[in-house]
Amino acid sequence: MNFSPLDRDDLRERIGVELTAFLAERAAELGEISADLDPVASTIRDFVLDGGKRLRPAFAYWGWRGAGGAAASDEAVVRAVAALELVHACALMHDDVMDGSATRRGAPSVHERFADVHRTAGFAGSPTGFGRAAAILLGDLTLVWADEMLAASGLPIEATVRARPAYDAMRTEVMAGQYLDVLAQAQPSVSAERALRVARYKSAKYTVERPLHVGGLLHGCSVALLDCYSAYGVPVGEAFQLRDDLLGVYGDPEVTGKPAGDDLREGKQTVLIALTLEHGAPAEVAAVQGLLGDPLLDAAGVQTLREAIESSGARRRVETLITVRLEQGVAALAQGQVEPDAATALAELAEMSTLRRA
Amino acid sequence: MNFSPLDRDDLRERIGVELTAFLAERAAELGEISADLDPVASTIRDFVLDGGKRLRPAFAYWGWRGAGGAAASDEAVVRAVAALELVHACALMHDDVMDGSATRRGAPSVHERFADVHRTAGFAGSPTGFGRAAAILLGDLTLVWADEMLAASGLPIEATVRARPAYDAMRTEVMAGQYLDVLAQAQPSVSAERALRVARYKSAKYTVERPLHVGGLLHGCSVALLDCYSAYGVPVGEAFQLRDDLLGVYGDPEVTGKPAGDDLREGKQTVLIALTLEHGAPAEVAAVQGLLGDPLLDAAGVQTLREAIESSGARRRVETLITVRLEQGVAALAQGQVEPDAATALAELAEMSTLRRA
DSSP states (O other): OOOOHHHHHHHHHHHHHHHHHHHHHHHHHHHHHOGGGHHHHHHHHHHHHSOOOOHHHHHHHHHHHHTTOOGGGOHHHHHHHHHHHHHHHHHHHHHHHHHTOSEETTEEOHHHHHHHHHHHHTOSSOHHHHHHHHHHHHHHHHHHHHHHHHHTSSSOHHHHHHHHHHHHHHHHHHHHHHHHHHHHHHSOSOOHHHHHHHHIIIIIIIIIIHHHHHHHHHHOOOHHHHHHHHHHHHHHHHHHHHHHHHHHHHOOHHHHSSOTTHHHHHTOOOHHHHHHHHHOOHHHHHHHHHHTTOTTOOHHHHHHHHHHHHHTTHHHHHHHHHHHHHHHHHHHHTTSOSOHHHHHHHHHHHHHHHOOOO | OOOOHHHHHHHHHHHHHHHHHHHHHHHHHHHHHOGGGHHHHHHHHHHHHSOOOOHHHHHHHHHHHHTTOOGGGOHHHHHHHHHHHHHHHHHHHHHHHHHTOSEETTEEOHHHHHHHHHHHHTOSSOHHHHHHHHHHHHHHHHHHHHHHHHHTSSSOHHHHHHHHHHHHHHHHHHHHHHHHHHHHHHSOSOOHHHHHHHHIIIIIIIIIIHHHHHHHHHHOOOHHHHHHHHHHHHHHHHHHHHHHHHHHHHOOHHHHSSOTTHHHHHTOOOHHHHHHHHHOOHHHHHHHHHHTTOTTOOHHHHHHHHHHHHHTTHHHHHHHHHHHHHHHHHHHHTTSOSOHHHHHHHHHHHHHHHOOOO
């Protein structure tokens, strides 16, 4: 049987079903403590279920299939890999607090939703502070629940124990990568090399390599297969982040769910920006140095930056980096250790997650 | 052998040794990612090792001993229960961000330390924002590491799996309790009943009952013993929080590590405050309504509030609530299901953690 787009949609839906069921149980648990916690449960549910490409669970699932897991008996594994979506939900909620982002996937971010609750109810104190506190706690809860979902998937305990080192590394690396990202924003003019290192930890290992390892280890697999997953996952994951950086500057808000130019206002120190500074003409460099990170940057400023980045050649260079990495990653799949259906699926996932969308 | 204060200090030190070793491994891991992460590792280490009474690990340890765990073979269990201190470190780091507290245990809070790093290095952007982002991420890392430490304690896998439901409940309840606390601060004039419910989840179950359950289940124990631990843990834990509320208003900053009157400035809706509002004379109620939660409250304002709370009888009422709960909790130990050494230790821990210190 060949992997088809239908399978992909089907997997995405099945992950959603597992998350729905798990979060309903947690909501019932919170409800027993106090009805005041209903908005906590419903906001986590809406945040997790209203969007997301379920990339991390998908990579983990195909990591399991690639190691020889059988489609006919994959129920518990779908539950186990869905837990990765909860880790990601925490990372996003906390990321939005750290960046002060007002929106996520086209809807208000969690801290904004709770600030609104505060305003609507006429609570005492600062709506911003209340929203921030709530988003920190909701993220913490979601992170803790990820763990609980993985442990309670129904897979044999040995399987979960085997996958733990990869799961632990994934969580440590995303937090470490996020810190390096925050640090880079505070130290403008980072090199392309350093920006790429941030992308590797914050995104490539976290989104692709480690989920594949989790899946492979849940089934039980050779070190050679783990190495193959790394050879595929790191370049594909970097390409994914490089695409995300391009979308952050040139993407259609309808597609990205974020206002145009948000990454520029936040002063994100991406590879794209680093390459502009490294190769740009003086006027292009001056545009970046003068405008990047200005929280009040207007549409004209966004346009100026877009043009400076484009004319410096950085956009083209990043497109080339993506192409090279995509080819390199997909080539690693041909080493024959990955089960054929999974290899096909992973090649498609690589294409899809690094696709030119703007 | 009777439990003596020497054992208690010894246990505290052994927990510190395990935390030191575990955090050194994590620091090495972060160091391999980037030397830029050194301040992350060292700040977590200092925060965890520089203080704390290790109450949660101590209750968990004695929960294990009370179920029949032998002192002669307790190495792995000391490692396992030390993990609870890491959950707590996350809760404190995030709590300080949420409250905007500048100090913790007499030293700058984590977000303040990183804001200082930002200022000293002359970084770009807001020191406050940088400090907050760092403290959120350090808390997340610490929470994730708690898990890792528990899983890698060296106890048989079945033991850890048995203890998981209590560990999971502990984590969910503390986050839920924290949210209810934040909500109560936003809705002044909560009833004493509601304030007590917050204390139950945020503190009593989290600090005493659930750690005892974790310890009991790590060894394997009867439902009757878990019930006995609840009958001891909930009242003792409530008494602990009620003492903390009193210290927040009347405590010596030298002892509490927090500036005098901080709880009053933050507008904490404690049982102490609720009882003042419920039983106070009009002038006492007016003092609370007019001054509580004023971030600029000065020494004279703190004094006015202290006197209003005292003269309303609330301070005396809370002392009575503590005494009743302490007696009730310790009486539950006499039901004979807890191993004698552990019963003695738990009676002492109850005294110690609810002691009048101001």
